[in-house]
Amino acid sequence: MRKSSDGAKDALQRHIVYSFGDHYYFRKEFKILNLLTGYIFLLDxxxxxxxxxxxxxxxxxxxxxxxxxxxxxxxK
Structure with a gap:
């Protein structure tokens, strides 16, 4: 995984993480079962x-x- 490095000023863009390739254990841990579906996670x-x-x-x-x-x- 890597963070976007395009220097975007948008606050949302600074908090997006991209993942490329087959990360079986990552997907298993986060219960990402379908590779053709979009997933969203809200983190604290x-x-x-x-x-x-x-x-x-x-x-x-x-x-x-x-x-x-x-x-x-x-x-807080």
Whole structure:
């Protein structure tokens, strides 16, 4: 894995990690079973996974993601 090195000023871009190649043990640990589906992880400031989603999001999943994001941003 490597961080984006294009010097993007956008705060979101600074927090994206890319992974290339076959990382079987990485995928197994994070329960990434389908290589053809997109996965998203919401991490707290300690790097712990607080929310995980994959595929097309339903309204309830989006609400859950937004709520978890709000809780994490309010943590001190």
């Amino acid at each position: 400031k300690f790097g712990r996974i607080r929310w995980q989603g994959f595929g097309l999001a339903k309204q309830g999943e989006l609400s859950s993601l937004f709520y978890c994001t709000k809780v994490i941003l309010e943590e």
